[in-house]
Amino acid sequence: MPEIQGAIRVLRAKGYKVTQPRKQVLKVLTQAQKPVSPYDVQKILQQRGEHLDHVTIYRILDLLCLLNLAHKVLLSGGFVKCALGDEEGCHRFMVCRQCGAFQEFADKSLCEEENELAWHLGFRTEQHFSEFFGLCAKCQG
Amino acid sequence: MPEIQGAIRVLRAKGYKVTQPRKQVLKVLTQAQKPVSPYDVQKILQQRGEHLDHVTIYRILDLLCLLNLAHKVLLSGGFVKCALGDEEGCHRFMVCRQCGAFQEFADKSLCEEENELAWHLGFRTEQHFSEFFGLCAKCQG
DNA sequence: CTACATAATGCAATATTGTTGCATTTACAA
DNA sequence: TTGTAAATGCAACAATATTGCATTATGTAG
Incomplete structure (x- = not known):
């Protein structure tokens, strides 16, 4: 081991x-x-x-x-929060680990890039979910 | 309304x-x-x-x-699955909605692109989590 | 090697999240 | 207005998650 x-x-x-x-x-x-x-x-x-x-x-x-000896994976079936609206199946969130603030943002070219990458691996993507954890502008003392 | x-x-x-x-x-x-x-x-x-x-x-x-009138969001604090290892804070999964198969893959340039995008919005990213839901090669019959 | 201080665990209690089956009620169409 | 199919409410339960406190075990100092 x-x-x-x-x-x-x-x-x-x-x-x-x-x-x-x-x-x-x-x-x-x-x-x-x-x-x-x-x-x-x-x-x-x-x-x-x-x-x-x-x-x-x-x-x-x-x-x-x-300690970065393990990491969390957010697979389907996870914690569910719903908001109204459909932004073409691509949902990207920034979550501040300090204050918990979150912000959604879209980037079409990034989505297409991701789709293409997955496509090359034989995977047909229907929905994206991305989360960035880090520090928001306010909490970067 | x-x-x-x-x-x-x-x-x-x-x-x-x-x-x-x-x-x-x-x-x-x-x-x-x-x-x-x-x-x-x-x-x-x-x-x-x-x-x-x-x-x-x-x-x-x-x-x-x-009906696409709402969507699920996987925020931190969600269902937690842990695996040993640290791949530079960028974890990208493809999950098949049919058979549940999943596969992790890394793409450094994509990570950097994401970091940069977030950076322009004032956000300092420490960890990425991405999930693509769709159909794996086997289930695209 | 032993004993101490404290970190870590176990336990109890409770809150949140999620699912199934069935009886009852409600929306809407005839 | 009434019938019926769909939707809701209820009961029961399983799984997931968090907190506080008593107890135990680890690493260290003696």
Whole structure:
């Protein structure tokens, strides 16, 4: 598990403890062929006879994301917020990680570029969703 | 409420009934300055002394999405799936709406283009997430 | 090696999100 | 005005997510 060793080094280097639950979650993520939800992690562990509280799993995943040892994927079926209107199936949002402000913007050429890229990979795109996380103008102190 | 009238026309044209609950939800979406979750819709209505079952709200929002009168937005805080690894803060997925297959792909120039666009709008991007929904090669029969 | 301080976990409780089946009501057309 | 098909409400439940606090375990200092 070389990947896990690397993650463990990062944990230690940043002053976080290397606990059994953290190692268990890292192992699940490393072995998983797909992105997994916190709930998936719990079920996979249960199948091995191991048990972790789901709260613990959430906290570990949050930490791993914070340390860039994991990342969040927003697949379909996710949190749903609806707004009225249709902008040609291309929805691009900027979300400020500081103040939570968000702003939608459209860029037609970018959409076409994306479509073309996917097309070359054999994929026919019907809807785009993009989110940029970062700092808005106000929060770039 | 010109927007609502338009939506109502679409409903009628497609043979869907124009019911009180549907008009209530459309009104909430139209007045909302932000994307709202189904739960948000319910709370907003409650504040006005109106009440709709949450199941009804889910069904209406699904219908509006189906008719392209609304769309789903995947903001941060959504359904979380984590995988180990860090690919420079740019995660682009193609998800097949038919078979659910997904595939991650990277494109550096696209990322830079996106960063630049956001930059011109005063936004400093740290992480990208993109999802393309459509049909994979296998499902384009 | 032991014991301490504190970080991390487990647990309890609760809130939010989402789905299904069926009884009842409502919209709209005849 | 009335019939009927569509839509809603209700009940039940499953899954997802967050908070506060008691308990446990890690890493360190002795």
